[in-house]
Amino acid sequence: APRVLRRLAAAVGGAAWLxxxxxxxxxxxxxxxxxxxxxxxxxxxxRARGSHTASADTSGERALLVLPVGVQGRPQEFLVLAAxxxxxxxxxxxxxxxxxxxxxxDRERAERQRDRRLLGCAVDLLCTGAAGAAGxxxxxxGGGAAVPDRLRVLRxxxxxxxxx
Numbered sequence: 001a002p003r004v005l006r007r008l009a010a011a012v013g014g015a016a017w018l019x020x021x022x023x024x025x026x027x028x029x030x031x032x033x034x035x036x037x038x039x040x041x042x043x044x045x046x047r048a049r050g051s052h053t054a055s056a057d058t059s060g061e062r063a064l065l066v067l068p069v070g071v072q073g074r075p076q077e078f079l080v081l082a083a084x085x086x087x088x089x090x091x092x093x094x095x096x097x098x099x100x101x102x103x104x105x106d107r108e109r110a111e112r113q114r115d116r117r118l119l120g121c122a123v124d125l126l127c128t129g130a131a132g133a134a135g136x137x138x139x140x141x142g143g144g145a146a147v148p149d150r151l152r153v154l155r156x157x158x159x160x161x162x163x164x
Contacts, residue, residue: 001104005029008097012090014083021076039080042066069101
């Protein structure tokens with residue numbers, strides 16, 4: 001995402017931000033730049049409407065374009081672009097950046113889901129006493145987690161349930 005924002009800002013001669021659903025900055029170009037006034041309000045309006053359409057404001061010194069990232073469900077991220085003007089070329093470039101940011105978000109989401117599944121498998125293996133296999137799953141994950149040398153597993157069952 002930082003690379004996409006950096007290239008977008010350079011291409012349009014402006015600044016770009018990736019904001020979360022609460023309008024907090026996730027990434028900015030230039031780094032550390034604060035979003036322009038009106039960005040948070042535009043995000044809030046778009047969230048309230050559940051909108052997947054862009055919001056543009058050309059009334060200030062700089063034009064402001066806010067685009068939702070992703071097409072599934074309610075937008076969780078928003079691209080904010082501030083430029084001198086918003087001609088068609090700038091809007092097209094921003095739309096391309098949104099597509100790239102959507103792909104990045106989808107990949108990160110898929111990686112988080114994979115990590116949760118692998119961790120769940122490792123926990124299941126630990127609960128059945130297969131600490132070696134659990135360690136192999138954690139190694140395959142690449143997250144750096146390891147099974148401790150000593151481990152105690154406590155099994156509990158509700159009243160009336162059969163014990164395994």
